[in-house]
Amino acid sequence: MTVALPVTPPPGGSFKDHGAKDHGAKDRAARPLARSLVSILRGRRGEPPPEPAETRVDIHRQPLRTAPDWHQDMIALWKRHPTFGPGLHEDLKSKGLLPRCVILTARDGGPLCFRYIGEPTRRVFGDRWADQNIGRPHLEDVHSAYAQAIDAQYREAVEGGEPVYNHLVITGLPRPPVNYRHLLFGWSLGHRRQALLALIDS
């Protein structure tokens, strides 16, 4: 039986409130323009803009023992690679796990940046989004609520030295709710280099 431990911030500290506090009236005024731009980029010129939606990310911590077998394979692989080195790339490929991964790296104290975005994530956010975000900090992602919510999980995996297993439900995207589990692994060479691998089950 899966034990779900909610790690989503409480309503008092929701991303909606956080965003309103940070952005202020100027950004609120700019949002209709931003939505129009999004509509044009999505090829919906002339159609009314979609109703504004609040992106919400619910994250529930899962015990590792509930992970499926192929996630357990990844745990074994992570243990075989205490350093983020060339053998990891080859092993992920040979096990067929690479296409299900998102990989980010950071250097010299900088932010975690996308280096590889696998198929599950591309299906949700789109190929164009993936192409545009390679090499860019994940916190600059246009899906800012999602990025902010998931950043703490990434940090925990990188700095904690243990895999992190979560069940996530994302609502408010311009598509049906997204429901998936991810298994996060981190590597760190102090502040010089850090790496995060997310294995996604959907």
Added chain:
Amino acid sequence: MRSGQQNGGRVPDAALDLNTAFDRRDTLFTRAAEHMSDIVANPPGGPHAFDLLNGGLRELSSLMIRQLPLTTAREARLAHALCQEGIVEDSKALALGEGVALFLDRLQAAADHAGIGPAAPPGSDRDHELIRLEQHLQTMAQARHGAQDADLHPALEIMATTPAQGLEGVLTKLRACRTAMAVQGNGAERLAPLLDDAVSALERMALREAITRFDRTADAFEAAMPKVLPTKPTDRMLAAGAKAGSVALDAARRIYQAMASEFLSPRKGVGE
């Protein structure tokens, strides 16, 4: 370098035409080729001869790679990595053609004829000094059994203040420690700095190595990600675009590059 082997009769789609390349005197490639020809005609001598020849070959193969019809960033990275590794065999497999193989053959034959072989592994000047001092210590230890502590002081002190620049230097210091310990059996206050420096140098080297491996791995992951829009279009894509738009091929190329640049440019802030 192995060459002179047939390439299996494989004719690349757009193999580099060496004759054409040599006839055009205004390219980096032709300059590099001429430079290599000069080296072949007047083979260099001395301990760095092989490095000169090898460096010239790498430069030449790198320039040749750049003229291949690489259509994706991944291919370009692969080709660049091959050049970096100096893998001339693989460069040939990438479609350099028979002419290049013959050219490289002649270079190798000239090098063999001139008796040019690999130089000794280069060590830094400072490591060279460490090696010299360590040999001096060894000589003293072997020549004078039961050598006094004071006999080894000068060389040990110089070694302690000379930072190791590479693995050879570190190993030299460790060997010196071993020799000194065997001779003296004490004097830890003089040996400790040697060991400390050796350990520090090894740690720095290990970190550098780990960072290199890390970056190489991250680059490999990025290169493995499929791209929706190639940054460099294929000839077929360009031809189709030129035909559809009734424009010249060059114009189609410029249009594509402009579109790709716009498409791939990050749109920070949109969609908030």
